[in-house]
Amino acid sequence: MTPLSSNAPHGQSPLRTVQVLGGGNAGSSAHVRSLTEGLAARGVRVTVCAPVEADRAYDFTGAGAEHVHVPRSSDPVSVAALRTACARADLVHAHGLHASFRAVLALSGRPTPLVVTWHNRAEAEGPRAHLLRLLERRVMRTAAVVLGTSSDLVDRARRTGARDARLAAVGLPGQRRPVVLDDPDLLRPKVRAELGATGRPLLVAVGSLDRRRGYEVLLDAARAWRALDPVPLVVIAGEGPLRALLQRRIEDEELPVRLIGRREDVPELLAAADLALLTSSWESRSVLAQEALYARVPLVATRVGGIPDLVGDAAELVPYADPKALADAVVRLLADPERREELRERGVRQAAGWPSEDETVAQVLSVYDELTQPRPLP
Structure with a gap:
C-alpha cells in the first residue's frame, strides 16, 4: 500500500482514531486490518478495540495500531472499557451493527464524531428481529456518516434514518x-x-x-x-x-x-x-x-x-x-x-474496476477530514 501522506499537517497533532470491531467476520476484520495499515502509514494514530482473539488472527498491532481488548458484548464492563479507549479520540469508526451499537453507548454524551461502516445485514426472526431493527435505528440516527458496502445497505440506512449514508469504497485486501x-x-x-x-x-x-x-x-x-x-x-x-x-x-x-x-x-x-x-x-x-x-x-x-x-x-x-x-x-x-x-x-x-486499498483509505480519510476540525498541537 503506497502512503499518500506520512505526517500530519504542520501545526497540527496527528489525528487520533479508534476502530471498533466486534467478533468480526473475515471480511470486516480483514478490512479493518487493511484500513489500519493504510491509516498508520499516513500518520494517523489508530487504536483498534476488538476481542483479543481478533488481534491474534489479524495482527492489528503489527499493522501499526494499539490494540485494546474489548469483548464482543454490550454489558456495562465492555462499554466502559470502550468508553475509556475512546476518551482522547478525535473520531471513532465502528464496523458492523453490534460494534456500532457499543460505540453509540460508549460515546453517549460526548461530541466525538462516529463513522459506521455497515458490512452486512443482520438477520434474525421473531423478537430478535425487532431488537435488531431498534439497534439499527439507534445507530443510523446517531452516526455522523454511514458507509454501506453495497447500494442496498446505503438505501436501508437512509430509510432507517441515517443523516448521511454513502457507498463505501472497500478494496479486497491484498x-x-x-x-x-x-x-x-x-x-x-x-x-x-x-x-x-x-x-x-x-x-x-x-x-x-x-x-x-x-x-x-x-x-x-x-x-x-x-x-x-x-x-x-x-x-x-x-x-x-x-x-x-x-x-x-x-x-x-x-x-x-x-x-x-x-x-x-x-x-x-x-x-x-x-x-x-x-x-x-x-x-x-x-x-x-x-x-x-x-x-x-x-x-x-x-x-x-x-x-x-x-x-x-x-x-x-x-x-x-x-x-x-x-x-x-x-x-x-x-x-x-x-x-x-x-x-x-x-x-x-x-x-x-473495483476500488484498491489506497482508494479505500483515501475515501475514509476524506470522511474523517470532513468531520474533524484542525487539531492544534498540545
Whole structure:
C-alpha cells in the first residue's frame, strides 16, 4: 500500500482514531486490518478495540495500531472499557451493527464524531428481529456518516434514518487476493487428489455452515449432478451450526458433496476449481466472489444484495432458493468451455474496476477530514 501522506499537517497533532470491531467476520476484520495499515502509514494514530482473539488472527498491532481488548458484548464492563479507549479520540469508526451499537453507548454524551461502516445485514426472526431493527435505528440516527458496502445497505440506512449514508469504497485486501499461478496445472493435481476430485469437475463453495449461506439449496441441486458423467464433486470449506444436518443429508442421499471444514488454503482450493459457487440468501461485497474473479474461476452466484453490482456480467447469476436454476447453470457451464473462458476474461475486467486499498483509505480519510476540525498541537 503506497502512503499518500506520512505526517500530519504542520501545526497540527496527528489525528487520533479508534476502530471498533466486534467478533468480526473475515471480511470486516480483514478490512479493518487493511484500513489500519493504510491509516498508520499516513500518520494517523489508530487504536483498534476488538476481542483479543481478533488481534491474534489479524495482527492489528503489527499493522501499526494499539490494540485494546474489548469483548464482543454490550454489558456495562465492555462499554466502559470502550468508553475509556475512546476518551482522547478525535473520531471513532465502528464496523458492523453490534460494534456500532457499543460505540453509540460508549460515546453517549460526548461530541466525538462516529463513522459506521455497515458490512452486512443482520438477520434474525421473531423478537430478535425487532431488537435488531431498534439497534439499527439507534445507530443510523446517531452516526455522523454511514458507509454501506453495497447500494442496498446505503438505501436501508437512509430509510432507517441515517443523516448521511454513502457507498463505501472497500478494496479486497491484498493478502486475501488469490495468486494467479503461471502454471496452475502444477498445483491442481495435488489439490484435486487430496479432495478426491481426480478425473472429475471440482466445484468449490466457501463460508460458514449457517442458514443464510443456502447450502441446503446447494445439496438439493447436487442431486441433479449425480446423473452427470463424470459426477462433479462439491467441496464446502467452512464450519458452523448446520454441519451435522448437512453431513447427515450428504450421507443419507449419497450426494457428491464433501464438507472439508475451515481452511487456510482457499486460494489453492480456488486455483484447483472448475467453478466457484455462492448460494447465499444475501451478501454485500462477498469475499468469495471477489477471490473467484481475481483467481479467474467462473462463478455461479445468487442474484441477491450487492452481488449483481459487484460482479456485473462476469458471473452466472441465479435466483436464491431455486435448486433447479442452480443445477442447470452448473450443468451448462461444465458443458461449455468457451463460456467458462468468457467468464474468466470478464472477471479480470470486472475486478480491475473495483476500488484498491489506497482508494479505500483515501475515501475514509476524506470522511474523517470532513468531520474533524484542525487539531492544534498540545
